[in-house]
Amino acid sequence: MTLASPSDFESPSPSLQPEGWLRYLSFSLDHKVIGLQYMICGFLFYFIGGALAGVIRTELASPISDFVSRETYNEVLTLHGTVMIFLWIVPVVNGAFGNYLIPFYVGARDMAFPRLNAVAFWLIPPAGILLISSYFIKGGAAQSGWTAYPPLSITTPALGQVIWILSVLLLGGSSIFGGINFIATILKLRRPGLQLMQLPMYCWAMLGTSILVVLSTPVLAGTLILLSFDIIAHTGFFNPALGGNVVVYQHLFWFYSHPAVYIMVLPAFGLVSEILPVHARKPLFGYTTMVYSILAIVVLGLIVWAHHMFTSGTPPWMRLFFTIATSFIAVPTGIKFFNWLATLWQGKIALNSAMLFACAFIVNFVFGGITGVALAQVPFDIHVHDTYFVVGHFHYIVYGGTVFVIFSAVYHWYPKFTGRMLNEDLGRLHFLLTFVGFNLCFAPQHWLGLNGMPRRVAEYDPSFTTLNQVSSVGALLMGLSTLPFLINVVVSAFRGRVAGGNPWNALTPEWLTSSPPPVENWIGEAPLVTHPYGYGTAVDAIDLGKATGDQIWTDRRP
Amino acid sequence: MTSLAPGTSNVSPSASAAAVHGHGGEGHDAHTDVRLFGLATFLVADGMTFAGFFAAYLTFRAVNPLPEGSNYELELLLPTINTVLLILSSFTFHRAGRGLLRSDGASCRRWLVITAVLGLAFLAGQMVEYFHLPFGLTDNLFASTFYALTGFHGLHVTLGVICILIVWWQTRATGRIKADTPFGLEAAELYWHFVDGIWVVLFGILYLL
Numbered sequence: 001m002t003l004a005s006p007s008d009f010e011s012p013s014p015s016l017q018p019e020g021w022l023r024y025l026s027f028s029l030d031h032k033v034i035g036l037q038y039m040i041c042g043f044l045f046y047f048i049g050g051a052l053a054g055v056i057r058t059e060l061a062s063p064i065s066d067f068v069s070r071e072t073y074n075e076v077l078t079l080h081g082t083v084m085i086f087l088w089i090v091p092v093v094n095g096a097f098g099n100y101l102i103p104f105y106v107g108a109r110d111m112a113f114p115r116l117n118a119v120a121f122w123l124i125p126p127a128g129i130l131l132i133s134s135y136f137i138k139g140g141a142a143q144s145g146w147t148a149y150p151p152l153s154i155t156t157p158a159l160g161q162v163i164w165i166l167s168v169l170l171l172g173g174s175s176i177f178g179g180i181n182f183i184a185t186i187l188k189l190r191r192p193g194l195q196l197m198q199l200p201m202y203c204w205a206m207l208g209t210s211i212l213v214v215l216s217t218p219v220l221a222g223t224l225i226l227l228s229f230d231i232i233a234h235t236g237f238f239n240p241a242l243g244g245n246v247v248v249y250q251h252l253f254w255f256y257s258h259p260a261v262y263i264m265v266l267p268a269f270g271l272v273s274e275i276l277p278v279h280a281r282k283p284l285f286g287y288t289t290m291v292y293s294i295l296a297i298v299v300l301g302l303i304v305w306a307h308h309m310f311t312s313g314t315p316p317w318m319r320l321f322f323t324i325a326t327s328f329i330a331v332p333t334g335i336k337f338f339n340w341l342a343t344l345w346q347g348k349i350a351l352n353s354a355m356l357f358a359c360a361f362i363v364n365f366v367f368g369g370i371t372g373v374a375l376a377q378v379p380f381d382i383h384v385h386d387t388y389f390v391v392g393h394f395h396y397i398v399y400g401g402t403v404f405v406i407f408s409a410v411y412h413w414y415p416k417f418t419g420r421m422l423n424e425d426l427g428r429l430h431f432l433l434t435f436v437g438f439n440l441c442f443a444p445q446h447w448l449g450l451n452g453m454p455r456r457v458a459e460y461d462p463s464f465t466t467l468n469q470v471s472s473v474g475a476l477l478m479g480l481s482t483l484p485f486l487i488n489v490v491v492s493a494f495r496g497r498v499a500g501g502n503p504w505n506a507l508t509p510e511w512l513t514s515s516p517p518p519v520e521n522w523i524g525e526a527p528l529v530t531h532p533y534g535y536g537t538a539v540d541a542i543d544l545g546k547a548t549g550d551q552i553w554t555d556r557r558p
Numbered sequence: 559m560t561s562l563a564p565g566t567s568n569v570s571p572s573a574s575a576a577a578v579h580g581h582g583g584e585g586h587d588a589h590t591d592v593r594l595f596g597l598a599t600f601l602v603a604d605g606m607t608f609a610g611f612f613a614a615y616l617t618f619r620a621v622n623p624l625p626e627g628s629n630y631e632l633e634l635l636l637p638t639i640n641t642v643l644l645i646l647s648s649f650t651f652h653r654a655g656r657g658l659l660r661s662d663g664a665s666c667r668r669w670l671v672i673t674a675v676l677g678l679a680f681l682a683g684q685m686v687e688y689f690h691l692p693f694g695l696t697d698n699l700f701a702s703t704f705y706a707l708t709g710f711h712g713l714h715v716t717l718g719v720i721c722i723l724i725v726w727w728q729t730r731a732t733g734r735i736k737a738d739t740p741f742g743l744e745a746a747e748l749y750w751h752f753v754d755g756i757w758v759v760l761f762g763i764l765y766l767l
Contacts, residue, residue: 225706242696
């Protein structure tokens, strides 16, 4: 066997990498292609998850289970939660935007491990197909919710549950590989001369998120392996009938799944911190406090998991500790909230679609945050545990928070992805329908929960009917809102106004190249951007049309 | 630049970026560093899997009493010998690495073989222990946890032995691992030390506690 000489080894034949749109179906190693693969794949699963949500809301429009059977309802709610969390939000807000933007932000030409990156993405479609297909097998899909609590997950049909575990393990592996890649890229691949405290905020958010991914996802993987032993080999780890302990499962599960909330929402914090300064033409307020509050959220996020378990026989000292720790999270989150407001304060605000979604995020998120602090208090939590109050709170965080930011980010970065602008009128219609539909759908669920309507049940007391119907109408509006979005995204790809390299006059490095950017991101030298938020200071003195080299970006700073 | 295939950026994006900026070299081989750094990050993740298992095991022991007539007592002689073998193998692997850096291929490969034999001896000892244990996988909670923990660790040792054999193959005269391209050996060595360290903790809480 003869090995290629090092120079041959470093240049795979160009013909191995397809050109054009076929790249998006290939094992491409380009971080921008992988980012868009994550994005498109994520949106496909979003529509599947949305259709499942439609089934749930249709069923709940009337108090009896007349639309689907109770078993089907359980399967649908389990699939809805799993698809939305593991196949939509986590891959898109981390994988899609992270892979696309992070190499630009650190001034690199690709991620640290491009091959691992492609592997991480290509784990997702098989895992998703596996999960969805379990609906059609004998016994049906898993019925125990996205939490898969034993003994429920041990007593429901085994095959669907095992496939669910397998799918989540694949997705967890994908997530861990991605996290390793982000940490290595941000810490080790920075362009010479670029300091950590000069990075755009999304880098810090992704660093924090990736630390959480690397520390917590393996615990979920191990736990699910033990759960699969309980199902397949009839061990008794989590089976009380065999001397096991269900609460241990809950601890291990939430050790991942509480940080998972931050894995879903921290990148959104980062993205919003990129979008607000551009469209308000102001520097990001409080950069340093933003960084430290992200790190504080990472640390606190790892030690608050048992606030999900206040009704699981948790001893008083544990309740006290987890209540206090959870309440503390409001401090760094509040710092970020006020920093965003201060960024907007007296800015030259352009209320375009990206900005509308970003501002709506702030409103929705502070509401979800306040109900979160309320839920951290034991007496209140015991009253509303496992009710629709929790469902409402959760959706205000992950939909009102993260999904709004995803839409905002799509409106913001679509010109970079495709080289064409999105239509603003359709964008604002999309925003209006989403915002009204979202609040109509999830705000009433707080009242339902306070009045005692339990979650995850296909039937309910007829006195809850009116509010449930309001909620279902909201869901219908949310479903309709995707139509202008889809039309906009598809038509604009061909007919949209040509964007040019930097349509927003933004200062972060991804805008200092063509749209869409070339392979390896920049023709020639990567710019050294030391002040990514320098709006309103020297921006007028900069010729953005020619801003490609670091001399422009470093010399004119005070 | 545009004519390059996407894969071109694979090998060393940082190095190519540094070369473009004329900052190349600067005394750090970014490529190798990043790969070892990536592996170390992965081992942190892997360690968290074990940490989850350990936490579960300790909680089970603290909270869940075993049924009448069963106990936690384990035979200690064989596992202690196994522990010694595994710790010894970390030192022999280190000797192999030193041999490679001195460009002493024969010494490197000799120590690699010794390390692999020690690893295989550990696995053999584990098998003997499994066959002589008085309980099976589903007998009680302790038995299940015992097999899950030692089995998961044994899987790591098996993978490590395979890695050592691959490294052994690649350190032959025409192989890819040389004194100036030691990454494969360094990665396998880091992984092996990790597996070794996990065993020491596992031995402590499973056998001695």
